[in-house]
Amino acid sequence: MSAADGAGRQRGPGPRCPVSRADLPGWMRDVLDAMEKGRPRRGVAAPPESRWRAVTGVLRDLVAAARRHGLAEEIAEPTVAAMLADARARGVGEASLGTHMSVLRLFARYAGRGVAWADASSGIDMRTARSVLAAPAMRPYRDAAAGLLAEGVRLSDVKLVGRWLALSAEREGAPRERDVEAITGQSEKKARTLAFTLHRLDPTHADLPLLQGWQRTLASETRTRKGLRRPRGPRPREHSVPVDALPAPMQAQLAELAAPGDRRHKPWKPVSVRNAALPLCQVVHEARAVGAPETICPESMQAWLAALKARDVSARSKASMLHTIGIYASRAGLDAEEQDRILREEAFWRKQARGVPKRKERHLAENPLTLVDVAEAARARSEAAPGLPRSDHRRAAWLDAAALALSIARPDRELDFTRYVVGKTLWRTEAGWESDLFSSKTDVEVEGAVWDAVGAYLDDGILLGADPSAFWRLYHEREGAAYFCHADGAPMAPGRVRSAFLRCLGVRSHLMRTLWFDEAAAWGEWGLMAARTLAGHRSVLTAGHYETDVAARARISAMQEQLSVHHDSLHAAHTGARAAAPDKGVA
Structure with a gap:
């Protein structure tokens, strides 16, 4: 059976293809004629006869998709993506689509047109780093991509971004989810890699929201399919109106x-x-x-x-x-x-x-905690980060350490941590880190330089294990994004910051103000004034509550010490009296 005979048949579900072999562009018909005669082209052998009918059918689908969506009738990324999306809409299975792609790559290499797409879309991309960086779509990011490769980023990740940039450059208008699916398929890992690597190349790229949204969709579907998502319980009763x-x-x-x-x-x-x-x-x-x-x-x-x-x-x-x-x-x-x-x-x-202690006061009574303990927790979390096996766990550890250290120097609530934006409310100069933020609860502006000891943890949150010489490049990549963010650039929720404090200290961040007043009690009035500033108290009445609680805890502590000394002296006297008494044993 010839390719012309097979072209008239409709295979698979869905409507009949409106494009026949006679409707194909002239160059496609010429290549098909040469293929059926077994002629090699540019040293490439013609596809075997068993593939002829499949080649003709895929080319008809390709041209039909190009005309339906107003794309070029060429073997290029946007046109192939549109063809795959239409095929999926007709119910064509993924195995059949894989065969179509293989046949189309075979024809592209034989015809000498669309070879770049065939190489880029192949399951095994044989391009070298030099050829990847030389691609026209990579020209604006050539230096940044070379820097990523020098830092150890895999060449396959850069190739993935290169394929996406090529598709984005060829498509007219904004890309859509079906374009992302054509590059990454249903692989959540590929989607995450594409979004993360593109963010490192250009944190302000217009396609990032689309890529990150597709990655989150695939991640949610994966969790549901594997049974990892917890079943939703009854919604909690609302107790407020907007x-x-x-x-x-x-x-x-x-x-x-x-x-x-x-x-x-x-x-x-x-x-x-x-x-x-x-x-x-x-x-x-x-x-x-x-x-x-x-x-x-x-x-x-x-x-x-x-x-x-x-x-x-x-x-x-x-x-x-x-x-x-x-x-x-x-x-x-x-x-x-x-x-x-x-x-x-x-x-x-x-x-x-009255007389009912707060929850944090009960916790402090059962688990004594000081600012030194918070600093030790930050140091331990930072030192443990390099040894963690997964990159997302290492990132979380460094950011947890930065949050713990920053809470010692700033009166931040959990919501405030999510409002730190690199280069705007939290920035780095040659002298060190500085911040300028209004408290979400008291509306007090907290600005000025951050302590050098805390700045070292903030540096780690930018480097994330990279060489210190790359700090300023990584810092500029993060400018305009939230400091406490996920790998895809999305800001962390306040609950994520809360879980960091609960995991490392067993308490939430609001306990820091109590610790400051406990620390300052030994320094008299000057210490209390410093504690008011560090705790961000605008109201003298609010600060007075903390000072009263500190004084009460100090009195209780002193009384407990006196009772302990008195108990020890009584115990020693009683033991001595028993030792001096004569033994009244039976004669």
Whole structure:
């Protein structure tokens, strides 16, 4: 049977191919005629007769895809990617697609057109590093790619990026997920390698969000297929509404509190307005749940307090939220009777909270911790990083050490760590590291140079085990990205920072402020002033709570020492008396 006879047959599922052999470009028909006559071209032997029908069928599909998507009728990456996507949409299996690709590469080498695609898409890419870097698509990144190869990056990873850049350069318009699938297939590892290596070449490349999204999709599918994803349990009950869902009068009152005006109170700072809105959102949510008025009234407050009790919220937290609502009620000019009711409720829960230690205080009592322990944990985590087998584990270890060290020098909450951007809020100069960040809770600006001892850990978070001579190149690659980020450049979530502190210290980062006041207690008033600055306390009242707690712990510690000395002296006296007494044995 000739190729012309087989061209009229429709094989596989899906609609009939609209392109016949007569509709193929002239150069394709000429090469097919030479192939059927067994003529070699440019020293390349013609494909065997058993492949003729498959060659003709693949070329018809290729031309049909090119005309359907407005692409060049050539054997090139965009056209082949479109052909594969159409074939998958028709339900063609991956094994058949692999055969199509092999046949197309055979024809491309015989025809002498599309050879670059055939070499790049082959399962075994035989190109040398020199030929890879000489490709037109790699020209803007030639020096950076050569630097990666010198650092030990695999040539196959650079080849993968080169194939993607070639496809991106040939395609008109923005690439799509099917283009990524044509390069990486369904391999999550290939997708991750492509995204990571391209990020190292150009951290601002426009295709990175697409590649990272495809990698996350494949990773999620892989976890589901392998049964690694935990089954979702029932969603936790919501206990708040968004700020923009508050009633219009309440939103207007909050906006008025932040606006400058002729009032006897100063305008609230944005962070104070945000903190005031949190309990109000909870009150409105519970009011809607029971059908009460969406205002500060006895019915809505009673429903809210009942919800707090069901959630086992501590008395101290209840008093704090009631204090915020009370200030809002006073500034917003609510009913005087309602204000008195809120104040009485707050006073009740303040009384209930007396003598009940905070969770972090109980942890400190059971597991004594100092700033020296935090520094030792950072050092141990950094020293253990080079010996870890996986690169993502080494990266996590160096960033954990940087977070622990930075928490000693900066009053950062978990959310603040995720807001450090290299070159903007956290930057490096020849003199060392500096930062400028507003606290997410108190809105206090913390700026200035970072201690040199902490800067060494920040350097490690940039180098990630690379040679120190490559620091500035790696630093410039990371500029504009989050310092605490994953390998694909995506910022870490606050929960990731929280887990680092829990894993290394057993506590969350907010305990650092208590440790600073414990450390400063021995230095008198000057030490407490330094602790207020390091802890980022804007309010003297807040700092006073910490200072009172420190003084109480110091008194308890001193009393325990005195009791211990007294116990030892009593024990020694009692032991001596027993030794001096005569033996009253039986005669």
